[in-house]
Amino acid sequence: MQSTDTTKYIIHSKINADGVIERPDIVGAIFGQTEGLLGSDLDLRDLQKTGRIGRIEVIVSTKGGKTKGNIHIPSSLDRIETSILAASLETIDRVGPCSANIEVSNIEDVRATKRKHIVERAKFILTGMFDANLPESQEIADEVRQSVRVEEMQFFGKNKNIPCGPNVLDSDAIVVVEGRADVLNLLRYGIKNAICVGGTNVPPEVAELTRKKTVTAFTDGDRGGKLIIKELLQVADIDYVARAPDGKTVEDLVQREIIRALRQKVPVEQAMEAYSIDKPAEKTTTPSSSGPKKGGRIARVPKREKRVKPDRARNPAAKMKKIAEPPIKKEKPKPSSTKPATSQHPVLKRLSSHSESLAGTLGARLLDQDDKVVNETPVRDLVNTLKNSEDNVKSVVFDGVVTQRILDIASNKGIDTLIGVKKGNITKSPANVKVYTSA
Numbered sequence: 001m002q003s004t005d006t007t008k009y010i011i012h013s014k015i016n017a018d019g020v021i022e023r024p025d026i027v028g029a030i031f032g033q034t035e036g037l038l039g040s041d042l043d044l045r046d047l048q049k050t051g052r053i054g055r056i057e058v059i060v061s062t063k064g065g066k067t068k069g070n071i072h073i074p075s076s077l078d079r080i081e082t083s084i085l086a087a088s089l090e091t092i093d094r095v096g097p098c099s100a101n102i103e104v105s106n107i108e109d110v111r112a113t114k115r116k117h118i119v120e121r122a123k124f125i126l127t128g129m130f131d132a133n134l135p136e137s138q139e140i141a142d143e144v145r146q147s148v149r150v151e152e153m154q155f156f157g158k159n160k161n162i163p164c165g166p167n168v169l170d171s172d173a174i175v176v177v178e179g180r181a182d183v184l185n186l187l188r189y190g191i192k193n194a195i196c197v198g199g200t201n202v203p204p205e206v207a208e209l210t211r212k213k214t215v216t217a218f219t220d221g222d223r224g225g226k227l228i229i230k231e232l233l234q235v236a237d238i239d240y241v242a243r244a245p246d247g248k249t250v251e252d253l254v255q256r257e258i259i260r261a262l263r264q265k266v267p268v269e270q271a272m273e274a275y276s277i278d279k280p281a282e283k284t285t286t287p288s289s290s291g292p293k294k295g296g297r298i299a300r301v302p303k304r305e306k307r308v309k310p311d312r313a314r315n316p317a318a319k320m321k322k323i324a325e326p327p328i329k330k331e332k333p334k335p336s337s338t339k340p341a342t343s344q345h346p347v348l349k350r351l352s353s354h355s356e357s358l359a360g361t362l363g364a365r366l367l368d369q370d371d372k373v374v375n376e377t378p379v380r381d382l383v384n385t386l387k388n389s390e391d392n393v394k395s396v397v398f399d400g401v402v403t404q405r406i407l408d409i410a411s412n413k414g415i416d417t418l419i420g421v422k423k424g425n426i427t428k429s430p431a432n433v434k435v436y437t438s439a
Contacts, residue, residue: 006076007054007074007075007076007110008077008078008110008111009079009082009109009110010072010075010110011071011072011073011075011089011104011107012070012072012104012105012106012107013070013071013086013102013103013104013105014068014069014070014102014103014105015058015060015068015069015070015095015100015101015102016066016067016100016101017066017067017068017095017099017100017101018065018066018098019065019066019097019098020062020065020098021067021095021096021098023058025095026058026060026071026095027056029096029100030044030056030071030089030092031044031045033091033092033094034088034089034091034092037088038084038088042081042084044085047077052075052076053073053074053076053077053085054074054076055074056072057071057072058070058072067098071089071102073085073086073089082107083107086104086107087104089102089104090103090104152165152166152187152192153183153187154166154168156168156169156195156205156206156209157205157206158205162195162196162198162203162205162206163179163180163183163184163195164183164194164195165183165186165191165193165195167192167193168192168193168194168195168209171192171213172213173193173213173214173215173216174193174194174209174213174215174216175191175193175194175215175216175218176194176197176206176215176216176232176236177196177197177218177219177250178197178198178199178219178220178224178225179196179198179251180196180198182194182196182249182251183196184251185250185251185252185253185258186258189255189258195209197228197232200224200228200231202228202232202235202236206236207235207236207237210232210236210237210238211236211237214239215236215237215239215240216238216239216240216241216242216265217229217232217240217241218242218243218244218250218261218262218265219242219243219244219250220243220244220249221243221245221246221248221249222246222247222249225243225244229241229271233271233272239267239268240265240267240271241266241268241270241271242261242262242264242265242266243261244261245257263384264381264383264384266379266380267424269401269424270379270400270424273400273401273421273422274362274379274400347417347419347434347436348419348438350371351367351395351397354371354397354419355397355419355438358397358399360399361399362378362379362399362400363376363377363378363379363398364377364378364379364382364385364397364398364399365396365397365398366385366386366389366391366393366395366396367393367394367396367397368391368392368393368394369394371395374391374392374393375391375393379399379400382396382398382400383409386406386410386413386415389413393415394414394415394416394417395415395417395418395419396410396417396418397419398420399421400420401420401422401424402420402422402424402426402435402437403424403425404424404425404427404428406418407426407428407429407430407433407435408428408430410430410433411430411432411433414432416432416434417433417434417436418434418435418436419436419438420435420436420437420438421437421438422437423437
């Protein structure tokens with residue numbers, strides 16, 4: 001007898017006979033008429049004795065003197081041998097005294113049926129037998145990570161009430177964010193040098209700390225974030241400004257969004273231009289009064305102190321003003337003398353329509369050799385847009401500060417002309433790029 005455990009295939013066939021016949025007649029005809037037909041290797045009796053063919057099942061019904069039925073033969077042979085055996089059944093043309101016809105209708109792969117049953121059963125077990133509250137591995141990892149983040153959180157200040165990362169004091173550069181949740185989110189992705197200001201009222205301890213570090217202000221992409229940047233520009237000493245995407249908060253950003261925002265940070269000079277905050281006194285005293293900043297940068301603390309001291313002592317202030325007046329007077333005629341020249345320059349005349357339409361928008365336009373716009377982007381995204389641009393850009397007009405970084409990228413991209421509001425701190429001017437200012 002064939003064991004169902006070793007059955008691979010089941011041969012399904014139909015029989016029609018012109019007369020009344022029964023199961024023993026059909027089984028006898030199958031064994032008798034196929035004997036010796038396929039050789040000794042595929043003899044049905046020998047195959048059944050060795051268990052390679054199972055018990056032949058026959059189901060018949062008789063009606064109107066005719067017999068119809070189904071024949072099922074289990075097989076553990078391979079596919080080729082099973083197919084030969086199935087074809088041999090169709091050679092049977094008589095069963096008992098009646099003429100008959102056998103036709104193979106299907107060969108069922110038992111293993112496929114078992115696989116289907118396994119899949120269906122596994123679905124039921126997964127949905128019905130597992131505890132619905134069983135946490136996924138990712139949830140467990142997040143829970144552990146959250147506890148580590150809270151443990152890593154430290155507090156800064158005289159009263160130890162300002163949340164910050166563990167590396168704020170030791171790092172040469174820090175990231176200033178709005179609240180405690182922002183610090184936690186940065187800790188989650190391995191940024192451990194963040195400190196929060198707790199709103200628009202910047203703590204004096206944080207303002208003092210910014211004078212000793214390279215500082216990036218990283219705020220939400222809403223109006224509150226703009227207000228915090230404006231205050232930081234006035235009371236603290238920051239170097240770069242980064243913003244979350246419009247409408248998003250720093251605490252809700254995922255890792256790739258945080259990295260992208262920090263890479264797109266803009267220099268403080270460009271941010272001051274964007275938010276209409278001017279610090280002329282600090283800029284004029286920076287070269288002579290600023291001291292070294294940790295990490296090799298120049299701190300702006302001394303320049304503030306020198307600006308305050310003259311207010312307390314009138315006479316020294318008068319002396320300083322007298323000393324400072326000659327260079328100021330010399331600088332003022334320069335813009336006035338250059339304005340007519342720049343306004344009359346053919347390039348500025350040619351592109352004046354773009355400069356005028358971009359004024360106050362903090363936007364940028366990339367132009368081709370015919371001065372047609374091939375792309376528009378916010379100034380904050382200008383660096384990445386230029387890097388990724390595949391267009392034949394020849395001129396860039398933007399409502400922002402021309403920085404060394406933008407100038408270098410323009411040179412590498414073969415851009416001929418840059419027109420900004422004003423020039424930043426440019427130490428190297430490529431010969432192949434002409435820079436103009438609309439201010």
